[in-house]
Amino acid sequence: xxxxxxxxxxxxxxxxxxxxxxxxxxxxxxxxxxxxxxxxxxxxxxxxxxxxxxxxxxxxxxxxxxxxxxxxxxxxxxxxxxxxxxxxxxxxxxxxxxxxxxxxxxxxxxxxxxxxxxxxxxxxxxxxxxxxxxxxxxxxxxxxxxxxxxxxxxxxxxxxxxxxxxxxxxxxxxxxxxxxxxxxxxxxxxxxxxxxxxxxxxxxxxxxxxxxxxxxxxxxxxxxxxxxxxxxxxxxxxxxxxxxxxxxxxxxxxxxxxxxxxxxxxxxxxxxxxxxxxxxxxxxxxxxxxxxxxxxxxxxxxxxxxxxxxxxxxxxxxxxxxxxxxxxxxxxxxxxxxxxxxxxxxxxxxxxxxxxxxxxxxxxxxxxxxxxxxxxxxxxxxxxxxxxxxxxxxxxxxxxxxxxxxxxxxxxxxxxxxxxxxxxxxxxxxxxxxxxxxxxxxxxxxxxxxxxxxxxxxxxxxxxxxxxxxxxxxxxxxxxxxxxxxxxxxxxxxxxxxxxxxxxxxxx
Numbered sequence: 001x002x003x004x005x006x007x008x009x010x011x012x013x014x015x016x017x018x019x020x021x022x023x024x025x026x027x028x029x030x031x032x033x034x035x036x037x038x039x040x041x042x043x044x045x046x047x048x049x050x051x052x053x054x055x056x057x058x059x060x061x062x063x064x065x066x067x068x069x070x071x072x073x074x075x076x077x078x079x080x081x082x083x084x085x086x087x088x089x090x091x092x093x094x095x096x097x098x099x100x101x102x103x104x105x106x107x108x109x110x111x112x113x114x115x116x117x118x119x120x121x122x123x124x125x126x127x128x129x130x131x132x133x134x135x136x137x138x139x140x141x142x143x144x145x146x147x148x149x150x151x152x153x154x155x156x157x158x159x160x161x162x163x164x165x166x167x168x169x170x171x172x173x174x175x176x177x178x179x180x181x182x183x184x185x186x187x188x189x190x191x192x193x194x195x196x197x198x199x200x201x202x203x204x205x206x207x208x209x210x211x212x213x214x215x216x217x218x219x220x221x222x223x224x225x226x227x228x229x230x231x232x233x234x235x236x237x238x239x240x241x242x243x244x245x246x247x248x249x250x251x252x253x254x255x256x257x258x259x260x261x262x263x264x265x266x267x268x269x270x271x272x273x274x275x276x277x278x279x280x281x282x283x284x285x286x287x288x289x290x291x292x293x294x295x296x297x298x299x300x301x302x303x304x305x306x307x308x309x310x311x312x313x314x315x316x317x318x319x320x321x322x323x324x325x326x327x328x329x330x331x332x333x334x335x336x337x338x339x340x341x342x343x344x345x346x347x348x349x350x351x352x353x354x355x356x357x358x359x360x361x362x363x364x365x366x367x368x369x370x371x372x373x374x375x376x377x378x379x380x381x382x383x384x385x386x387x388x389x390x391x392x393x394x395x396x397x398x399x400x401x402x403x404x405x406x407x408x409x410x411x412x413x414x415x416x417x418x419x420x421x422x423x424x425x426x427x428x429x430x431x432x433x434x435x436x437x438x439x440x441x442x443x444x445x446x447x448x449x450x451x452x453x454x455x456x457x458x459x460x461x462x463x464x465x466x467x468x469x470x471x472x473x474x475x476x477x478x479x480x481x482x483x484x485x486x487x488x489x490x491x492x493x494x495x496x497x498x499x500x501x502x503x504x505x506x507x508x
Contacts, residue, residue: 013437
């Protein structure tokens with residue numbers, strides 16, 4: 001990625017797709033809220049996790065994987081393989097990744113909420129994916145199951161449906177459970193029964209519908225973190241991955257689930273001496289010996305694992321040298337980095353704190369290359385945001401595939417998109433709706449129910465400021481609608497963003 005003084009032309013964003021859109025008046029259930037999202041490296045698959053512990057996988061309709069399937073002549077004629085339209089996705093499978101647990105030793109309930117999902121590189125036809133809640137990491141295998149094509153088939157539609165059921169039961173290993181638990185298969189079959197006609201197309205459709213995906217948990221990595229896991233990251237060696245909590249980073253081998261190596265431990269002998277916690281950690285995309293982790297003080301530390309088995313004191317620190325100004329109680333809170341991403345070539349790092357989106361050059365320690373102001377208009381209301389816990393919201397960020405554009409979320413379900421430059425430009429703002437360029441509504445900020453920051457990190461900021469006065473309740477962006485999670489397609493300009501339980505996609 002090469003950043004020039006002249007930023008690239010801004011992109012024109014349009015609505016593409018939405019999954020899980022709520023009807024007006026429908027209540028949003030907490031377990032349905034999306035809590036993690038990521039594309040795989042090819043861009044053919046998209047995985048999301050929610051607060052109910054479920055993983056949902058979507059696949060690209062026009063991807064190589066899909067094009068290899070059988071189609072009727074009529075369907076092939078309708079497809080334009082030479083077109084360069086934006087990618088579109090379809091539902092692939094859904095499974096329960098994590099269940100609520102109880103730690104009897106510490107008398108603590110462990111939520112099923114999925115904190116992160118990460119795709120693993122694989123050379124086989126199957127897909128592998130890591131998911132984690134607060135304490136347990138799991139490796140999942142998503143395998144394609146294809147039923148052999150029947151040579152002769154009764155053209156009667158209801159006989160065809162019987163054949164499909166028999167074929168499915170014959171080739172599904174676990175007959176006691178349905179292949180797809182959410183009813184998509186049954187809905188599709190009912191549609192065929194309603195519209196079927198004795199034609200050659202029926203034979204092709206029946207053969208197509210037998211392509212299904214089955215998931216199986218291959219490994220469980222547990223009992224290695226005393227505090228809640230906030231990050232997992234795959235290494236470029238395709239053999240190891242890291243997991244991080246507030247004070248510790250562990251290195252795992254994908255094939256060994258009962259042993260890990262602690263490569264960083266920030267826990268002091270006396271917890272009263274604790275000054276910062278780890279907020280996120282990420283492996284370098286190319287060099288398997290390099291990783292970066294961020295802290296609640298706004299620092300990014302680059303670590304070379306070749307220098308020391310324990311990486312506590314061998315890190316190179318990236319910090320904003322221009323931030324030494326007038327300090328207040330909120331200074332460290334808003335400096336805490338909530339998300340961090342490497343560019344594809346590993347030269348630049350994108351970080352997000354509460355107020356700003358910052359672009360860093362890994363060769364420059366003293367200051368970021370550019371600072372994009374996201375919530376500067378909320379600075380007069382920091383006291384009010386502290387009292388209703390909104391100041392602890394953890395917004396994500398992402399790079400485009402070419403590294404020239406960056407995106408992050410904001411309140412009122414807004415996506416902020418920037419294109420290079422020095423941070424002085426406004427960038428593009430789109431709303432997570434079918435009309436993305438609609439002007440956001442202004443509402444009074446309600447009181448929040450819970451914070452997204454870990455209890456350990458919040459302990460720093462709660463001490464000594466319990467009686468803070470609340471600011472005025474002037475109108476502001478809708479603070480109850482937060483766009484915390486988003487991902488950029490690795491090959492084209494398409495953004496997937498999570499607004500509540502809905503997944504919105506936009507292309508340019």
